[in-house]
Amino acid sequence: MLILTCPHCGIAADETELAPGGEAHLKRAGPEASDVEFEAYMFARRNPLGVHFERWRHAMGCGKWFIAARATDTLEVFGTYPARTEAPPADLVRRIRRKRPEWEGLP
């Protein structure tokens, strides 16, 4: 069972109180994008064994979106932060790098 702490209301929410929103920090392919680039934005998703960033909505709670950084191999949760941002907080990235030196970072 996955428990993620909502950064908005502070509740340690059970996975069943949350709605999953898929991979986080996707960059929309702009108006000048090629079909191949747009297809990748629409359909191609990372599925790493290790560090991953996911969007979640506290649906059965405060209703807000947040992002969770966690390990898909151990289910360790590195941290959560509000979704209204383009990149993870620097201190969280440092913490992940210390624990997972092999992590290649976000694309």
Next chain:
Amino acid sequence: MHDHQPIARLAPAPPCGMVTLKGDPGRAGLRRAVKAAVGLSLPGRRAMLREGERVVAWMAPDEVMLFMPRGDVAAALAAARKAFGKGSGLVADVSDARVLFTVAGPHAREVLARLSPADMGALGPGEMRRTRLAQIPAGIWHWGEGAFTVMVFRSVAEHARALLENAAAGPEAGFFAPGT
């Protein structure tokens, strides 16, 4: 058929007025609107404040819900709108959107724990816990006075009543110390 007496008493709470306020938590508008509408401060994260029949509950960083007698709603709406002024803010009468139940008795906490993944043992007085009861969203709170209040959408009120009634059909496991 159950052989046991219910381990908690379930009752619909009388209708009350409910008003949702939304506004930027970083600006004064939301705080002023709460004060103008019910005379209370803006509560901290997940907290509830009350004065007589008037209650304010923190629902999200930019949202509170006000509870009051139905007859006070019109004046509260007008006062909140005036307080927001030209600033951005939402004031909505949502009195008919939700219903309240009270779950009372020494094992009320256990009844709620049977239906929700929330840590019911950690729910202190004057805290709004938004969670789910089985598969429906709910808000749960108590004031340390022997009864929990459960708030659900009116469209699922009958389902919620049946869920609570079923969960209260004993016997108790006794996981929590009796009382609220």
